[in-house]
Amino acid sequence: MSQKLHHNTQWVGTPPGTLIYIGDKPVGNVRISIHTYNQDRFQVTEVTHLEQCFPNHEKGLVKWVDMDGIQKVEVVKEVGNAYGLHNLVLEDILNSQLRPKIEFFDNYVFVLCKMLSYDDKKGEVLIEQVSFVLGDHYVLSLQEVPGDVFDPIRERIKSNGSRIRRGGADFLLYSLLDVIIDNYFLVLEKIGEKLEGLEEEISQSPSRQNLAILYQLKRELIFVRKAVWPMREIINTLYQDEGPLIEQETRKYLRDAYDHTIQVIDTLESYRDIAAGLLDVYLSGLSNKTNDTMKVLTIISTIFMPLTFIAGVYGMNFDNMPELHLRYGYFWTLGVMFVCCLCMIAWFRKKNWL
Amino acid sequence: MSQKLHHNTQWVGTPPGTLIYIGDKPVGNVRISIHTYNQDRFQVTEVTHLEQCFPNHEKGLVKWVDMDGIQKVEVVKEVGNAYGLHNLVLEDILNSQLRPKIEFFDNYVFVLCKMLSYDDKKGEVLIEQVSFVLGDHYVLSLQEVPGDVFDPIRERIKSNGSRIRRGGADFLLYSLLDVIIDNYFLVLEKIGEKLEGLEEEISQSPSRQNLAILYQLKRELIFVRKAVWPMREIINTLYQDEGPLIEQETRKYLRDAYDHTIQVIDTLESYRDIAAGLLDVYLSGLSNKTNDTMKVLTIISTIFMPLTFIAGVYGMNFDNMPELHLRYGYFWTLGVMFVCCLCMIAWFRKKNWL
């Protein structure tokens, strides 16, 4: 996850509809692959000429144009124009800092959402923006860098007789959104594991490191929340849309996806509650530590102060101090000190300090 | 209660409608029992051949198919298909991590909810998912492991002339849901008892163990909350449904069940408030303890530091120290020390520190 709180803001003041890439991913190569399929046929093409992904495909085939590398603005523009997308839509596709949203146009639907995945090496949540355009028999998906969570979908398209091959472009869009939501679970599970580990550590011995991790987790939850909450509205809007692009049968699946989103949100909110609780545990752990330190100090002081005082008394130089001349005065004094010490220890035992 | 925050997530990426069991209960034997009854007749059958539980029963009889062991996916599938359930419904039945919900289909209603019970031995809340399908004259109930809270219902079905024998399948569904909600009360009472015990302990002497238990209770309340809140909506939806599956008379009972759910939620929220208050009591208890420790230290220091100083003064080796040669100088000094000590104690008394 991009831990940076601030983004670049060079775009401020540009006219609306200006096509510039806004984001922090490096510019790489554009890579476009096309899946065309129906129940009987299936084909994957790596695009070499941009015209291949223009909307010229046969009737009855679903076409999925899957593009990585939106940093190359001119390619996005050319493809977008070929599919008749509004300039504002193209601007949104290029702006990786937007909030997830859905917009309906005359002959297409535009969906913008966040793909979360977990980088096990860095121990970080990775966030990437994906835009979808659902039109008549086609789906465009556009993202910043190669690498996504769509491999299961690609597999299912390849296998003859799968549900996805029987469905239309709307079912493809549903499948893509569904796999994104499923990955929200994965990311949350990772955060949940971390929370659990943290919980044990904090309840045993709270340290400054724990707090840093907890704070980091809380921030990750804030960011995941920003990605997940709008998803609920998106799926619901798709589900309730009366337009011709979504078939009746797909709606049932969208409702299922909606349930999953609700569940993700539920889990998220539970984690936030638990994280909030952990902070309390941490703070009270600190108080406990302070108290323990103070107990050590008090015990030491309480034992040695009286003893040192007694020693001081018999270190005085008065002429007339009868005890000093007793035969076993010294040993009696040591004995008294020892008893004094034992009493103190007994008292601390009683107070449960030892 | 499953204290684990994270679940297994192998299912991520599988196509929608894939039938796999998602949960953490071990695979056991499938056990199906069938109750058929009307006002006059009554029969219980343990199923040995799966066909027995197919929808071939006589008109006018209510059939309750009660299945434990949904981990055996193929059995669920076969039964589900026999009753014409949608694939997505079967997927939901098999997924024990879902949020409670209700869905209406053409000729059946699907209800998914959480059954809570309290394991007195382990001192834990047990949570199990139960799915209900209400159709024309039948109710299917599916759960993971044997053992449920439905015994009172079974008793009532057995006894001639009971209200349940006069009702239809809808009344049976209501009764099953009602007994589940009643058990929410039981679980909350147990948590309430624990809270009460904890309260006394914390207000007397806060310890790290108390905090752990409090934190555990708060987490249990979070989980119970996730099970209980959606129930309110489920019962309300059933109550307001205009479809033919729910009779008018049953609605009155559903309204009663709705009131009970509201009451469970009320109690739950009160407990959450009280638990939040307990944390404050705990934290201020810690502060009090720290202050008490410090008082001990201060009292000891304040008494012995001046005394030790006096002893130190008369331990000095100056040639000309007239007091040293007084006859009763030593005893006068001891007297002064004693008076000094008494003054200190009096001062602490006045400050209410002793």
Add this chain to the structure above:
Amino acid sequence: MSQKLHHNTQWVGTPPGTLIYIGDKPVGNVRISIHTYNQDRFQVTEVTHLEQCFPNHEKGLVKWVDMDGIQKVEVVKEVGNAYGLHNLVLEDILNSQLRPKIEFFDNYVFVLCKMLSYDDKKGEVLIEQVSFVLGDHYVLSLQEVPGDVFDPIRERIKSNGSRIRRGGADFLLYSLLDVIIDNYFLVLEKIGEKLEGLEEEISQSPSRQNLAILYQLKRELIFVRKAVWPMREIINTLYQDEGPLIEQETRKYLRDAYDHTIQVIDTLESYRDIAAGLLDVYLSGLSNKTNDTMKVLTIISTIFMPLTFIAGVYGMNFDNMPELHLRYGYFWTLGVMFVCCLCMIAWFRKKNWL
């Protein structure tokens, strides 16, 4: 107020409509009194035969049946049946743990609410459930134990020409509810007085007892809240009901009662805010105390440590320590110690520690 968080739960699993008393009040005698009145006539009867309270009264007279002792289930049942009450209503009347609510039936309205009063001796809020049934020219009121807040109503019924004598059964119901709401004010005032006393004590010297009382008050506010909030909805529902049982003129009074409920809720929420604020005052008071204790310790240590050190230096046994042989070395040393001590005190003065 019943401070117990948990209730008995033997009833879990009983069929709906089972008539058992649920509550913690002891079983006493049933006491029923009947007021019948119209503008001209008025009569009070203590019931000796149960038939007296059956619905056989003259036209044009309002009848108020006022029953204490619902623990005697069979009496409630008989009376309920005589007035044609639904079994679920009777079950609710007998269950003293329910949430306040209102339900409309064909020819009667059922209102269930909580009567609060303040026991000055025990310093506790007493809570008791009261059920009302408003029918054609009659009101039933049922509660657990004798002793209620309805005496002003009884007085008003007795006095000729009072507004209540001119009204119907709906006005009687309004009057009963209104006096219950008025008593919420009384209870809140008592809590307000306690809060005020507590505030002064806490701001002067916070002690563990204060916290216990504060916590107790917060819990009382939680319980009062559970009783009061639903009342708002009940009165509003009555006010907006279009049915024939409520006359137009009574509605104006109901609206007045509604305003009072809102005001009770407002006061309640203010008290909750103030109680929350008191906790902060308490906690910061604790911190202040800890700091004060520490200041004492620091002052004592800072004054005596240097002095003891100086004494220690001249207690050393070196052969060659010229100061020891000065004529007034001892007195000079005492002088230095004294100045040292004065400097410290001046420094603490400057730091506002003394």
Add this chain to the structure above:
Amino acid sequence: MSQKLHHNTQWVGTPPGTLIYIGDKPVGNVRISIHTYNQDRFQVTEVTHLEQCFPNHEKGLVKWVDMDGIQKVEVVKEVGNAYGLHNLVLEDILNSQLRPKIEFFDNYVFVLCKMLSYDDKKGEVLIEQVSFVLGDHYVLSLQEVPGDVFDPIRERIKSNGSRIRRGGADFLLYSLLDVIIDNYFLVLEKIGEKLEGLEEEISQSPSRQNLAILYQLKRELIFVRKAVWPMREIINTLYQDEGPLIEQETRKYLRDAYDHTIQVIDTLESYRDIAAGLLDVYLSGLSNKTNDTMKVLTIISTIFMPLTFIAGVYGMNFDNMPELHLRYGYFWTLGVMFVCCLCMIAWFRKKNWL
């Protein structure tokens, strides 16, 4: 502001519509003044006979009856009856503890609100209830004690050609409400100033007095909030009312007043946020102070404990201690002590403790 949390509650149990004064202001003289005006004429009368303020004024003139001293119940009653006010309205006028509200009747509108002003001498917010009755060409305003915020209105009425002289009774009501809302700003500004002063003091040196003032401010904000929030609804209801009493042109002004109310609420909520933030600053200031105290203690102890130890060592009476017989042993020892002390101080410098 009446800081008392509890009110007198002798009224509990009185029948609805009983006219008694509820409040804590002393009974004074009734003072009634009447403004009658239209675009051309204008007259102020101090009422000596109660009949003067009865609704017998000429057509086309607006009449404003402005009464102080509602504690004299019988006067209110007589005037109220003359204008045909409902008994419940009169009861509300007399009850100074009510929540602001608006009620529409057949031929008048009843508005009850709180007038806030700031007593610079006592440094307190003063709160007083004002009731308005808007009828056909008249406005009644009733309050407890003389002294109000309406002087600007009186001035405007006096001056020929002012907007208020061209408007009707509805514009007069608007003007009165507007000036009340304007005074909310004044009161908030005073609280804002106090908050600002407090902020500086707390961030420099937090003391117990600061907390008391902060707590007082928070309570004042709670009380102001109770007065201001309902005002929003009142103005909005007036604005949206379709009745004949409010002219179209006045509505525009009411909308303006509505904006002002929203702004008061906005400011109020900001102040609450800021006050909540100040508490955190205070608490962390306390922690800082405790830490500073502890640093002093630690520095003193760390410097003198080793020194005293060294002195102690050479105060031992062993026969064979070679250092004691060195010529400059004493001075070497003093040197070592001095170096030791310097090291400590350097170390504290490095730790930024000095």
Add this chain to the structure above:
Amino acid sequence: MSQKLHHNTQWVGTPPGTLIYIGDKPVGNVRISIHTYNQDRFQVTEVTHLEQCFPNHEKGLVKWVDMDGIQKVEVVKEVGNAYGLHNLVLEDILNSQLRPKIEFFDNYVFVLCKMLSYDDKKGEVLIEQVSFVLGDHYVLSLQEVPGDVFDPIRERIKSNGSRIRRGGADFLLYSLLDVIIDNYFLVLEKIGEKLEGLEEEISQSPSRQNLAILYQLKRELIFVRKAVWPMREIINTLYQDEGPLIEQETRKYLRDAYDHTIQVIDTLESYRDIAAGLLDVYLSGLSNKTNDTMKVLTIISTIFMPLTFIAGVYGMNFDNMPELHLRYGYFWTLGVMFVCCLCMIAWFRKKNWL
């Protein structure tokens, strides 16, 4: 940003519609510039005679009157009257303390909003009120002091063929609002950067300065929030308005601006969450520091108290103390002290205190 919590309130009591400037900016010169343009023509005029900005422009041209210096009330009044603005609108334009809002009138729309910008020198957020009036083919924009964020708009108007030149007055208004919203991002980014820097500092070593900055940031967020939240409603109202002043094509852009507002709010709320979290980090950092101070004290005391005690014992003057006469008694004692010291250090190592 004006950090003052309180404003001047001399205006309280003035009649509605009184035109006085309310704000804290100094009175400067009025500066008015006029842009008139359509797709083909374009002209900028600095106004020297007030009549130039009156609504007398050619058909088909969009006129943007851009005025700085509303402190000169009479100029605003003259221009306002020329465009037929309501007196209340003029009052709002002159009051720089208002909440952002939108109002529709018969032939114009009035929009009032806050322009935020960041003063890098002072490190402060600057806030200024801007009012817009959108009428038939004209836009008025009025603000307090010269200097705004509209330069990009001016550039676009100058350049032939830009989208803004093809649009009408509504598109101009949209562009002005859009650039204001874009600047909210800029300001938030600055706050975000500060938050990030603060986070690092606080997690390393919390100091009183950090808290002051954090508190300042929280207050800035409160103020930004007050400016931004109403903007959402304004844009939404404009977007959904059915009136003739907004063209269909502009609506699409307004929807885009709406999305941006939502995103600003989202970011704002995240920052508030993060700032709240930082306070917890700060407070626990303080606790850690206190604990560290205490550890130093405890270590020093625990090491030197026993040593000093031993030295004290052998400083006693008993006649019979055999150890004193041992040949190497002194060195043995020093050895014991050294071992004692090592043991303590080992123990602290084990406790992870060193």
